[in-house]
Amino acid sequence: MNVEFLLNGKKVSIDAKPHWTLLNVLREHFDLTGTKKGCETGECGACTVLIDGKNVNSCMALIGSVDGKEVTTIEGLTKNGQLNPIQKAFIEKAAIQCGYCTPGMVMSVKALLDENPNPTKEEIKYAIAGNLCRCTGYEQIIEAIESIEWGGEDCE
Amino acid sequence: MSNLPHFDYIKPCSLKEACMIMSEKGELAKPFAGGTDLIVQMRAGKVKPELLVDIKELGLDKIQHLSNGKISIGALCTINSVIEDDLIRTKFPFIVEAAEEMASMQIRNRGTIGGNICNAAPSADLAQPLLAVGGIAKVEGVKGSREIDLSKFFVGPGKTALSTDEILTEIIIDELPKHSGTAYVRLKRNAMDLALVGIAASVTLDEDGICLSAKIVLGAVGPTPIIAEEAAAALIGTKLDKQSIEKAASLAEDLSKPIDDIRSKAWYRRKSVGTLTIKALESAHKRAQDN
Numbered sequence: 001m002n003v004e005f006l007l008n009g010k011k012v013s014i015d016a017k018p019h020w021t022l023l024n025v026l027r028e029h030f031d032l033t034g035t036k037k038g039c040e041t042g043e044c045g046a047c048t049v050l051i052d053g054k055n056v057n058s059c060m061a062l063i064g065s066v067d068g069k070e071v072t073t074i075e076g077l078t079k080n081g082q083l084n085p086i087q088k089a090f091i092e093k094a095a096i097q098c099g100y101c102t103p104g105m106v107m108s109v110k111a112l113l114d115e116n117p118n119p120t121k122e123e124i125k126y127a128i129a130g131n132l133c134r135c136t137g138y139e140q141i142i143e144a145i146e147s148i149e150w151g152g153e154d155c156e
Numbered sequence: 157m158s159n160l161p162h163f164d165y166i167k168p169c170s171l172k173e174a175c176m177i178m179s180e181k182g183e184l185a186k187p188f189a190g191g192t193d194l195i196v197q198m199r200a201g202k203v204k205p206e207l208l209v210d211i212k213e214l215g216l217d218k219i220q221h222l223s224n225g226k227i228s229i230g231a232l233c234t235i236n237s238v239i240e241d242d243l244i245r246t247k248f249p250f251i252v253e254a255a256e257e258m259a260s261m262q263i264r265n266r267g268t269i270g271g272n273i274c275n276a277a278p279s280a281d282l283a284q285p286l287l288a289v290g291g292i293a294k295v296e297g298v299k300g301s302r303e304i305d306l307s308k309f310f311v312g313p314g315k316t317a318l319s320t321d322e323i324l325t326e327i328i329i330d331e332l333p334k335h336s337g338t339a340y341v342r343l344k345r346n347a348m349d350l351a352l353v354g355i356a357a358s359v360t361l362d363e364d365g366i367c368l369s370a371k372i373v374l375g376a377v378g379p380t381p382i383i384a385e386e387a388a389a390a391l392i393g394t395k396l397d398k399q400s401i402e403k404a405a406s407l408a409e410d411l412s413k414p415i416d417d418i419r420s421k422a423w424y425r426r427k428s429v430g431t432l433t434i435k436a437l438e439s440a441h442k443r444a445q446d447n
Contacts, residue, residue, distance in 0.1 A: 001165070018165030018208070021195075040159070041196045042263055043348055054236075054265040060195040061266070062188070064165045065210055108261060129347035130260020 003067045007032075008076030016063045023047045023058040026073060034074035034103045038132075045131035048104035049073050055111035057130075074103035077110065085148050086110055093144035097135030105131045109145055117150040160198060167210040171296050171323065174209050179298045179321035187211050187323055189232055192259070192267035193275045216270070216325050219243060225331040226291065231270025231324040235282075236261070238269055247331065248289060249443065250338035250356055254281040257342045257351070270324045273309065276316050277350070279376040283310065284356035285340050287381055288371040291329035297322040310380035333368075336360040337444030341436040343428050345419075351376045352420040353428045355408075357436035359396065361444045367391045372404065372433060377412035377425050384408045387433070396441045405433040 004013045007030065014029055023040075026032045026049070035058060038046030042057040049058045050072040077084035086109050089095070096102050105128060112119055112127040119127065124145050125138075133141060165188075168174040178185050186205040188194060189212050197203045216232040219241045227243060238244055239255045258264060258272075258281050272282045273293075292303045298321045306327070309317050318324065332338070342354040354375035360368045370388040375381050387407035394400035414425035 017162070019160040019162050021160065041199060042192055042259070045260065045262060048262055055262050056266045057192075057262045060191050062165065062191060062195070062208070062210075064167065065188075065191070065212060067167075111261070126256075127261055130262045 001064060003063050005066050005068060006070040008072060014063070018062065018064055020063045021059055022049065022051075022061040022063055022066050022071065025063050026058060026071075032073050032075050036100055036103060038100070038104075042130075043132070044101075045104045045108065045128075046101055048107040048131060050107055050111055053111065053114060055108045072107070072110075074106060077106065084110070085150065086113070086145075089144040089148045090141070093140050093147060095136060095140040095144035101131055101133040101135075105133065105141060109148075112145075113148065113150040119145070121146070160195070161201075161204060163198075163205055164207045165210065166207065167213065171211075171214055171216075171325065174211055174214065174323060175296055175298045175321050177207070177209055178323070181207050182320050185209055185320075187274075189271045190234065190263075190267040192263045193271060193277070211323060212268075217268075222328070226328050227331065229269055229327045229329070231274075231326055232268050233270075235264035235267050235269065235272070239264070248285065248329070248338060250285040250288070250340040250358070250440075251282065253340040254285050254342070254354065254356065257281055257340075257344070257354075259348060269327065273327070274316055274318065274324055276310050276312075276314050276380070278313050278379060278381075279350040279352075279354070280381075281340070281342065281351055281354055281375065283381045284354050284373040284375040285338065285358075286327060286329060287383055288338065288356040288358045288373045289329045289332065290371070291327060293324055294326045294328060295322045296325050301325070307383060313379050332358065333360050335362070335444050335447055337440040337442065337447055339436045339439035339443065341432045341439070343432060350419065353377055353414075353425050353432055355429065355432040355436045357433065357440040359391065359437065359440045359444050361396075361441075365395055365445065367394050367396050367400075370404075370437075372408055372437070374408060374412050374429055374433075377414040377429055379413075382411055382413070384411045384433075387411060391437070396437065401434055401437045401441075404437065405430045408433040 036046035038044035040059045047058040184206040188208040216230040338358040356373045358371045370391040372384040409430040414422040
């Protein structure tokens with residue numbers, strides 16, 4: 001079946017099988033390997049991307065359900081070679097160790113800040129509860145998020 | 157490319173078409189909404205549909221205040237859209253409390269209220285508050301639409317009163333009278349965990365603070381949610397003092413039918429029913445006094 005969607009701002013089209021997930025299509029068809037494959041059951045959040053601005057687990061999004069939607073991956077956050085303020089803050093605060101959770105975590109943070117540019121610590125914890133990190137203990141991640149001065153799309 | 161088993165996928169243009177397809181295919185077809193439960197079950201090999209019928213874009217995602225005072229929640233509303241709805245937040249805080257406890261932001265952005273109750277997992281959080289408010293489930297099938305009383309919706313673990321050609325379209329809940337208060341309290345280990353026990357309580361007071369009506373619904377402690385009628389009856393006519401609440405909680409414990417499983421032991425669940433019922437009733441009582 002033919003599926004068309006907007007991927008990081010560009011219109012794409014793919015001849016897909018119904019059982020393919022968005023995660024597989026991103027990694028294997030479009031070579032966008034920033035989005036990670038983890039548990040594939042919606043528990044770990046490593047595969048988090050945005051569909052129409054909302055963060056979702058791409059491992060559970062069947063490709064057919066993505067038709068006509070707007071998908072943003074971690075690769076879509078970098079504009080003109082410049083990292084997004086979230087990415088910069090994660091580096092600045094050493095909120096990355098092994099890095100496997102980072103792309104998914106960053107996407108969840110983008111969804112949070114787009115809705116709520118000044119979240120409280122509790123709101124941050126609630127927003128990233130679906131992104132597991134086994135290295136940092138979350139402290140540096142929360143610090144990084146608290147340090148971001150979010151100006152939305154303009155500052156990206 | 158994917159380790160999901162092969163299946164066909166169709167996005168019907170109308171509800172009627174969806175029901176026709178489901179009727180033809182029978183057990184081999186499954187309605188597909190958020191996919192947050194179904195995909196997991198399919199990966200585990202627990203369900204093996206030949207066809208997924210994507211119903212997500214059939215426009216069943218509205219929350220409306222009906223002219224008769226009732227509230228209609230479209231079955232395809234995502235969990236987060238229920239949480240963000242001002243009407244639900246103001247009138248039924250315990251629906252929001254139950255929804256906020258569910259899984260993660262990613263799952264709540266995708267999973268639907270209809271999916272949560274149609275999967276009929278004993279641990280499904282939204283069943284308890286919906287049953288405590290009371291109302292009907294509207295379903296559409298090849299023979300037309302029908303209404304199922306919510307109290308008759310859940311038949312067993314993973315089983316509802318729907319037949320294979322039927323699709324849940326909306327949930328219509330009753331409005332609560334003034335001086336009503338509601339609360340949902342849940343026991344779980346961490347953010348992503350399913351409920352070990354989930355208790356919904358709703359109470360309505362008269363002008364003098366006497367309890368006119370009460371509902372207590374117990375989740376994850378039986379094959380289906382348990383409407384603890386005898387426990388709630390112990391509250392009618394009281395001022396919801398400590399003694400009456402404790403008596404209701406003890407009756408609720410007796411009515412629960414928990415099992416041992418990987419997440420908890422039956423005895424621990426039963427004890428927790430008592431403790432959580434007290435917490436839920438106290439919180440609902442406080443809110444009723446403020447309303």
